[in-house]
Amino acid sequence: MTDPDAEKEMDSYFIDPEIVYHSKCERPGDWRGGRVTATGYYVYPYCDPRCCRPTGPFADKETALEWSHSQMGRSDE
Numbered sequence: 103m104t105d106p107d108a109e110k111e112m113d114s115y116f117i118d119p120e121i122v123y124h125s126k127c128e129r130p131g132d133w134r135g136g137r138v139t140a141t142g143y144y145v146y147p148y149c150d151p152r153c154c155r156p157t158g159p160f161a162d163k164e165t166a167l168e169w170s171h172s173q174m175g176r177s178d179e
């Protein structure tokens with residue numbers, strides 16, 4: 103994505119992303135690629151969750167949020 107407006111929108115998503123706790127072997131309806139492989143907190147992607155797998159697991163919400171903040175300004179993913 104090179105559109106500056108889209109990048110800004112993406113940054114604002116990473117400031118306050120959807121973080122969801124999942125336990126191992128759970129199979130959420132919007133989870134792409136089968137069951138959850140490890141228990142923890144997952145950051146849902148900016149795009150449709152069925153498009154990309156959420157990132158994680160993280161030990162707690164703070165760590166997940168820190169990771170998300172570290173993604174701001176990136177367009178290489």
Ligand SMILES: [Zn+2]
Pocket residue numbers: 147149150153154
């Ligand atoms: Zn995607």
